[in-house]
Amino acid sequence: ITCPGVLLKDKEELYLSVSVLGQHKKTQCVPAAFPLFFQEKLVFEKTFADIVDPGDLVELLEFDTTVLELIQLIPPVGNVLATYEENTRDFLFPDPKLTRGHHGFDREILMKRSSSFTGIAPKLRFSTSSLITESLLSSGRSHIQ
Numbered sequence: 001i002t003c004p005g006v007l008l009k010d011k012e013e014l015y016l017s018v019s020v021l022g023q024h025k026k027t028q029c030v031p032a033a034f035p036l037f038f039q040e041k042l043v044f045e046k047t048f049a050d051i052v053d054p055g056d057l058v059e060l061l062e063f064d065t066t067v068l069e070l071i072q073l074i075p076p077v078g079n080v081l082a083t084y085e086e087n088t089r090d091f092l093f094p095d096p097k098l099t100r101g102h103h104g105f106d107r108e109i110l111m112k113r114s115s116s117f118t119g120i121a122p123k124l125r126f127s128t129s130s131l132i133t134e135s136l137l138s139s140g141r142s143h144i145q
Contacts, residue, residue, distance in 0.1 A: 001036040001070065001111075006119035008032045010074055014081070016124075017069040020088055021046040032072065034122075047135075057132070061089035070111060070122060082111035082122045092130045 001016070013029035016038055023046070027038040051057050068084040094107060107128070110121045 001034065001038070001122045001124050003034045003120060003122040006034055006122075008034075008072070010072060010079075012073040014070060014072045017067075017071055018042055019065075019067040020044050020091070021064060026071075029073065036070075054132075058089060061092065062087050064088040066091040068111065068124065079116060080114050081117040082113045084109055084111045084124065092128055 011032050014032055014036060015029045016027045018025050018027075021044055023044050025042045025044070027040050027042070030036050030038065048057060048060065051060065064087065066086055066088045069080050070082040071078045071080055106125065108123055108125050110123055113119070113121045
């Protein structure tokens with residue numbers, strides 16, 4: 001995460017919180033100095049037992065929201081410095097015209113800064129990859145994972 005020219009007044013560590021497909025994960029904490037480097041893979045797995053048509057999966061992903069939050073560990077509960085929200089379909093499968101190189105790699109997004117965060121909006125650079133497989137339920141019906 002880059003944010004040129006911005007110095008954080010509080011020195012508590014920061015982490016990135018990610019919510020997607022009803023699951024929530026967070027990165028390890030890093031020192032409070034830009035640029036922030038989170039060299040981690042966050043893996044989200046979801047089985048859709050009632051989905052058999054790929055079109056239904058696309059629709060479900062369009063109604064799900066992916067949320068990213070940059071949080072500083074300021075007591076008592078932490079302070080959200082910036083957020084990013086997008087429907088999960090567009091987050092996982094961005095428009096090819098907006099990405100450089102291979103699909104999903106080296107993407108950049110601007111986060112929306114909170115009112116307590118002074119300076120320019122932080123820019124997050126990341127990559128995503130998705131794998132959709134079909135598997136059989138014990139009843140013999142197929143579903144998408």
